[in-house]
Amino acid sequence: MSASPVTRLFAERATLSRSLRLLGSFEHEQTDPDLFYGAIARDTAELVDDLHRADTGRDLGGTVVLDVGGGPGYFADAFAARGARYVPVEPDPSEMHAAGLSVGGSIRGSGLALPIRTNSVDVCLSSNVAEHVADPWRMGEEMLRVTRPGGLVVLSYTLWFGPFGGHETGPWHYLGGEYAARRYRRETGHEPKNRFGRSLFPIRGSHGLQWARATENGELLAAFPRYHPRWAWWTVNIPVVREALVSNLVLVLRKR
Template sequence: MHRAESRFAHRATLRRSLRLLGSFRFEQTDPATFYGGIAADSAAMLGDFYLDLTGRDLDGATVLDVGGGPGYFADEFARVGARYIPVEPDPSELHAAGLPAAGAVRGSGMALPFRDDAVDICFSSNVAEHVSDPWLMADEMVRVTRPGGLMVLSYTVWHGPFGGHETGPWHYLGGEYAARRYRRKNGREPKNRFGQSLFAVRAADGLRWAATTPANVRTIFPRYHPKWAWWLVRVPAIRELLVSNLVVVATK
């Protein structure tokens, strides 16, 4: 595994971490604020890794966003000149925010409707925990990335503080228990229903995939942590509790 220092490592400061973590309180009440911040950070992160890899910025690069959701990322990637293509299996999710979805493709991350070697960058943010076979999705992301391209998979770790999404922190007592408790308290099912649209994906699962994929894994790190805390990924058990979001960066 290549662990050369990247431009993004210098961006991963405590100030950035506090800003991103503070935005989580707006996820349900003001999603534009929350997802807007995540989109800007995602574009910067991909831009740094792509510049490290190719010596070029995102201007003109084709970015495939697996599970692009309701369109908050489109404007940010357009701003940096990328050709942005979101893939989303659920049309209601794609149009949930009432934003334009030009160029969006309806399809499953586990069977991406693209040819081999189709895109410069394949990216997925906080989606792997919502599909039943996230590592099939990761394999698909590698498949559609061109040789010399970049694949970045970022997902929420189940035993981390955000693993249960809106049902947390009760997910520590079991996903089904947390879902039932949410229904009793709120009178409706959670948006992220355990066993249907939310699954228990561990940090160890991502590390295992990284060790077996034919892609060249460049780095693995906790997305919302400053650089000086990235060592947490290397410690079993602790990483499951404290690495709230794991990022795997690979090239092909």
């Protein structure tokens, strides 16, 4: 499952030039996070707006967007520019203040037990968080719980066997997460930010697809590679191939 009616607007924007532009920003994730997350924020807001408009016929104006694992709130301005009320949830207080941003309405809480009322948000987003959670599908169920019936859940995560699966420890993660972490420590003199088995887990594309197809609380509308051009979306449909080539999988579900 890759293309669907809910992706028709985003598919027009999923070009090779967009992919190359985002790829160029990835190298700045830790050296210049403002540059990296600024580009990702704008692209994410456009992605969610495209999905919402394709599904409902309306833009994000007036909607409540809950961002699970929102960190310091890099996405706030991008969603506010589209008229949405953006609410980030983040369990780590140091992450919440890492960028020196002030986002009104920020909530400290775990994605595994969201401190949010059931059926209370229009869109629930999680961007590149599931690979950092030991039980990501429990988080997925929580995202569905807090979303109103008919609302959208957009869950995007990095696949372990893709080129960015090891984050800063890659590409050595292909030889094992512990080996990659030890090598990183040996080369740099400090622990990686994303520590295998503690804050980074070997999550696969098949895991997310199995959960999204089986959950009774939502309907899977689309699954596609987040950063690939439209003509490469076929990779999601091929087992084994998708684990190496998809890199980052987007699951779009409608709350039942």
